[in-house]
Structure formats: C-alpha cells, structure tokens
Amino acid sequence: MTESYTLTRWSLEDLFSGYDQADMKKAFDELEQRVADFEKLRPQLKADMPPSGFIEILHQMEEDTRLAYRISQFAGLWFSEDTQNQDAQTFQARVQQFMAEMENRTLFFSLWWKALEDDEAANLMKGAGEFDYWLRQMRNFKPYTLSEPEEKIINIKDVTGASALVRLYSSLTNRYVFKVEVDGEVKELTRNQLMNLVYGTDPEVRARAYQELYRVYGEDGPILGQIYQSLMRDWANENLDLRKFSSPISVRNLINDVPDEVVDTLLEVAEKNAPLFQRFFQLKAKLLGMKKLRRYDIYAPVTSSSKKYPYDEAVGMTLDAYHDFDPEVAELAKRVFDKNHIDSEIRKGKRSGAFCSSADPALIPWVLVNYDGSARDVSTVAHELGHAIHAMLAEHHNVFTTHSSLPLAETASTFGEMLLIDRLLAEEEDEAVRRDILFAQVDDAYATIMRQIFFALFERQAHDMVKAGASVEEMCKAYEENLATQFGDSLEVGEEFRWEWVSIPHIYQVPFYVYAYAFGQLLVFALYRQYKEQGEDFVPRYKEILSAGGSMSPEEILTKAGFDFRKAEFWQGGFDVVAEMIDQLEEITAS
Numbered sequence: 001m002t003e004s005y006t007l008t009r010w011s012l013e014d015l016f017s018g019y020d021q022a023d024m025k026k027a028f029d030e031l032e033q034r035v036a037d038f039e040k041l042r043p044q045l046k047a048d049m050p051p052s053g054f055i056e057i058l059h060q061m062e063e064d065t066r067l068a069y070r071i072s073q074f075a076g077l078w079f080s081e082d083t084q085n086q087d088a089q090t091f092q093a094r095v096q097q098f099m100a101e102m103e104n105r106t107l108f109f110s111l112w113w114k115a116l117e118d119d120e121a122a123n124l125m126k127g128a129g130e131f132d133y134w135l136r137q138m139r140n141f142k143p144y145t146l147s148e149p150e151e152k153i154i155n156i157k158d159v160t161g162a163s164a165l166v167r168l169y170s171s172l173t174n175r176y177v178f179k180v181e182v183d184g185e186v187k188e189l190t191r192n193q194l195m196n197l198v199y200g201t202d203p204e205v206r207a208r209a210y211q212e213l214y215r216v217y218g219e220d221g222p223i224l225g226q227i228y229q230s231l232m233r234d235w236a237n238e239n240l241d242l243r244k245f246s247s248p249i250s251v252r253n254l255i256n257d258v259p260d261e262v263v264d265t266l267l268e269v270a271e272k273n274a275p276l277f278q279r280f281f282q283l284k285a286k287l288l289g290m291k292k293l294r295r296y297d298i299y300a301p302v303t304s305s306s307k308k309y310p311y312d313e314a315v316g317m318t319l320d321a322y323h324d325f326d327p328e329v330a331e332l333a334k335r336v337f338d339k340n341h342i343d344s345e346i347r348k349g350k351r352s353g354a355f356c357s358s359a360d361p362a363l364i365p366w367v368l369v370n371y372d373g374s375a376r377d378v379s380t381v382a383h384e385l386g387h388a389i390h391a392m393l394a395e396h397h398n399v400f401t402t403h404s405s406l407p408l409a410e411t412a413s414t415f416g417e418m419l420l421i422d423r424l425l426a427e428e429e430d431e432a433v434r435r436d437i438l439f440a441q442v443d444d445a446y447a448t449i450m451r452q453i454f455f456a457l458f459e460r461q462a463h464d465m466v467k468a469g470a471s472v473e474e475m476c477k478a479y480e481e482n483l484a485t486q487f488g489d490s491l492e493v494g495e496e497f498r499w500e501w502v503s504i505p506h507i508y509q510v511p512f513y514v515y516a517y518a519f520g521q522l523l524v525f526a527l528y529r530q531y532k533e534q535g536e537d538f539v540p541r542y543k544e545i546l547s548a549g550g551s552m553s554p555e556e557i558l559t560k561a562g563f564d565f566r567k568a569e570f571w572q573g574g575f576d577v578v579a580e581m582i583d584q585l586e587e588i589t590a591s
C-alpha cells in the first residue's frame with residue numbers, strides 16, 4: 001500500500017471551528033466560570049485539609065489548564081499560519097491578556113503550596129500520584145526562598161534594576177544598523193540580515209560581515225560590558241549572598257533539575273573534546289581550498305550538490321526511517337498526517353522556520369514546517385515529527401507532567417533526525433550528496449555543542465572575574481583566551497572577536513541557559529551510540545524515556561531507563577558519534 005503526501009495547510013478544527021464561532025465563545029465563558037469557581041476554593045487550602053480534597057483541587061486545576069491551553073494554542077497556531085492577518089493578531093493579543101489575568105487570579109495556589117512546611121506537604125502528597133513530580137518541583141526552590149517582604153522588595157527593585165538593565169541592553173543593541181558592502185553596493189542591514197552573509201559563498205563578504213558586527217558592538221563594548229558586569233554582580237548578590245546557592249551556575253541547574261556534578265562533568269568532557277572540532281575545521285579549510293580556515297569561514301557552505309527531495313518522498317523516507325526503528329513510533333508519526341495537523345507548504349505571511357506544538361495531551365500535536373525540498377528540510381520534517389512522537393508517547397500524563405523538561409526536550413526530535421540521516425546516507429550513492437549531508441550535521445553539532453559549551457565556560461569564569469573586580473578590558477582578554485582554547489591553531493581568529501561575548505543576548509537575559517543546548521544534543525548522540533551497539537534491545541529503554549514526559553526529574557527518567565549521566569563516559573559516547581562523522585567525512589574527501 002502506498003500513500004501519497006502533498007504539501008498542505010493544517011486544520012485547527014480539533015481545537016475550535018474559529019475565533020468568532022460559538023465553540024470559542026463557550027470556551028471563554030467556561031474558563032471564566034471555572035476560574036471563578038476555583039477562587040472560591042481558596043479558604044479550603046489548609047495544611048491539615050484531607051489529602052483527597054487536595055487531589056480533587058489538583059484535578060480541577062488540570063481541567064482548567066487544559067481548556068486555557070487549547071484556547072492559547074489555537075491563537076498561537078492561527079497567528080503562525082498567517083502572521084499578516086489582523087484578526088489573528090488581535091485575537092492573540094486578547095488571549096494573552098485574558099490568560100495573564102486568569103494566571104494572576106490562580107497564583108495563590110502555588111504560593112500557598114511553596115509556603116507549606118515539608119511534613120505538611122509530604123502528608124498532602126501521599127495520594128498525589130501523577131501530580132507528584134510537578135508538586136515536588138514547585139517546592140525545589142523553597143530552601144532558597146526568602147521571607148515574603150524580602151521577596152517583594154526583590155521583585156520591586158528588579159523592575160528598575162536587573163530587568164531594566166536587560167531591557168536597556170536589548171534597546172541599545174536592537175537599534176544597531178550594520179553597513180556592509182555587497183556586490184559593490186553599501187547596504188544597511190539588521191543583525192539577522194548581516195549574519196545571513198556569513199553563510200554565503202564570498203569569503204570577502206563573510207569577513208566584512210563579522211568585522212562590521214564587532215566594530216559596532218565593540219564601539220559600545222565598554223558600556224555593554226559594564227551592563228553585563230552589573231547583571232553578574234546582581235546575580236551573585238541575590239543568589240549567592242541572600243539565597244545561599246552554592247555557585248552562580250547552580251541556580252540554572254536547579255531550574256533544569258540537573259545535579260551540579262552532572263553539569264560539571266559535561267563541561268569538563270566537552271572541553272577535552274575541543275580538538276575534535278579543530279580537526280573538522282582543518283578538513284573544511286581543505287575543501288574550501290584554504291591553507292587555514294579563518295573564524296569568518298566556519299559557516300561557509302561546502303555544498304556541491306543541489307539535490308531536491310519531493311515532499312512525498314521526504315515524508316515516505318521519514319516514516320520508513322521511524323518504522324525501521326520501531327513500527328509503533330512510525331504509527332504515531334503518521335497520526336499527524338492522518339489528522340491533517342501539519343502545515344508544510346510555503347505561503348506568504350506564514351511564520352518562517354519550523355516547530356511542533358503540543359498543549360493538551362489529549363490532542364495530536366500540530367507541526368509547522370516550510371518545506372522547500374533540501375536535505376535539511378527533510379531533516380526538519382523528521383525533527384518536528386520527533387517532537388510530536390515524544391508528546392504522543394507521553395499523552396497518558398496530565399497536562400502538568402506530560403511535557404518534558406528542558407534538558408530532555410530535544411531528545412526525540414534529534415534522535416529522529418539521526419535515524420533519517422543514517423537512512424539518507426545508506427541510500428545515497430552520490431558521494432557529493434553524502435558529503436553535504438554529513439557536513440551539515442557536523443556544522444550543526446559545532447553550533448549546538450562546542451560553541452555553547454565555551455560560552456558557558458566563559459560565563460563561569462566571568463562570574464569569578466567580576467567578583468574579583470575585573471575590568472571590561474580584562475574580560476575581553478579572558479574571552480580571547482577562551483577562543484584560543486576552543487580553536488587551538490585550527491583557525492585564524494580576528495582581533496575583533498574579543499567583543500563577541502557582549503553580543504550574546506542569552507548570557508545577559510538567561511545566565512547559563514546555553515549549556516542546555518549542548519546537554520540535549522550530546523545526550524541524544526550518547527543514546528544513539530547505544531542504539532547502534534545494542535540494536536533492538538535499546539528500543540524499549542528509549543521509549544521508556546520518552547513516555548515519561550515530564551513526570552520525573554531528568555535523572556530519575558534516565559536512571560530508570562538504565563543510563564548513567566553522572567559518568568564521564570556517557571558524555572564521551574556522544575562525542576564519539578561526532579568523531580565518527582568526522583572520520584567518515586575525512587574518508588569521503590580523501591577519495
């Protein structure tokens with residue numbers, strides 16, 4: 001039986017028939033009523049209430065949340081479908097406003113829950129079952145929580161303090177205009193437009209783009225650096241001195257619910273593997289016909305083929321790749337197509353990029369891609385379907401525990417991509433196409449793993465330096481050393497890159513967020529390696545990880561499935577996969 005797949009727009013009917021239809025109006029009214037009912041329960045929340053009554057309240061909250069999620073999801077998906085549609089814009093703004101109000105009206109629950117004493121909470125949690133991890137996680141921060149008046153002061157002062165600094169940084173940097181000469185014409189570009197140039201074929205333009213980027217950032221460098229220093233000082237004052245976290249990075253680790261030792265091991269193993277990507281850069285230089293690669297060239301294209309894959313073939317290959325891994329997994333992926341929950345065609349006004357959206361676990365997730373036929377687009381289809389599979393394997397959990405936590409969020413998506421790539425490579429006879437596919441893989445691995453790891457290493461060092469009263473100039477020097485460790489002598493790094501750190505919004509906005517990218521990607525590589533070694537025996541353990549959703553901590557989930565992410569070898573296994581890809585590339589390019 002062969003089925004054919006065509007590029008389509010999705011259907012949102014499983015959510016609502018339309019923003020102005022009766023079912024939507026009914027949903028708004030119902031949610032309003034449910035929240036009002038919930039508010040009336042407030043006096044019942046007591047440390048000595050019967051656990052059964054407590055569980056009943058949780059179920060009620062869950063129902064309310066499902067409904068709220070459905071409305072929000074409809075608004076978000078409809079807007080992505082057509083970002084130029086005025087009605088969709090207005091509707092989304094209205095929903096956001098409505099949800100913020102609902103959230104404020106129900107905030108009392110989590111505040112009450114976190115304020116309970118440990119024994120009181122333990123007593124109420126006795127029959128909590130499915131809600132267990134969600135409840136535990138909310139209380140993780142209790143030891144670091146200050147008294148109510150202190151928390152209030154921090155909140156109030158943040159608005160004009162740390163948050164204001166972050167806003168100031170965004171306002172300053174978002175108005176930057178970059179001037180660069182392309183095809184004999186000086187163009188004024190935004191940062192995004194400028195960065196597109198570094199993926200281009202002209203080495204001169206690539207160099208000019210980076211030089212202009214850091215010329216502009218460097219001009220404000222002393223000010224941007226000062227903003228960063230103030231933010232780091234604020235982070236330490238609040239989190240170390242007042243809340244008593246043991247280190248600056250521990251704050252983020254607790255949010256991710258990953259033990260400090262695991263993150264330390266990850267960073268250590270990664271740093272040791274820096275020479276791996278240095279080898280890759282040397283190979284790339286060879287292919288580009290350069291003696292030595294310049295930092296400007298690391299994203300330069302080496303594509304030699306322009307092979308296109310018809311959509312029908314792409315979907316077929318993806319489903320086959322999943323089927324070879326496990327038929328049930330392929331069945332789940334197929335559901336997205338059967339339900340017409342995928343928006344694959346390219347349309348004017350449609351959101352660019354790709355995503356998978358799952359909200360209420362009772363519904364099949366929605367997937368958006370902009371399919372144009374490149375090998376990368378095929379991987380994207382496999383990637384987003386992986387997210388959908390993850391959500392469906394965890395659909396038996398409640399709305400609070402179905403979604404996996406950040407460190408595990410990219411597991412099924414990246415793993416699915418690996419399955420597809422292996423299949424593409426196995427079926428492809430054209431060496432040039434095989435080479436392009438592998439190159440794209442290692443390019444991505446560099447950007448998600450090594451680059452992010454070295455940002456995290458710099459952040460860690462920067463915190464210590466700020467504490468010791470370092471100047472912005474000294475931090476630039478430290479950043480130059482960071483780059484030297486990362487690239488060795490595999491790259492020529494221009495002096496202007498000393499300002500790169502002031503151009504990374506993540507380290508300003510969400511300190512230590514970046515390591516999660518490397519964590520997720522390496523975890524998948526490490527798992528994939530075990531799959532290659534163990535074959536079928538691996539499949540049920542892998543599915544166990546996905547089915548857990550967010551119902552346990554990452555450590556509990558992985559341990560239960562028999563993986564030990566506290567061991568350095570586990571992470572090294574991930575790097576070994578990258579090493580094999582580079583081996584293959586060296587082989588192909590040598591022939």
Ligand SMILES: [Zn+2]
Pocket residue numbers: 383387410413
């Ligand atoms: Zn993803």
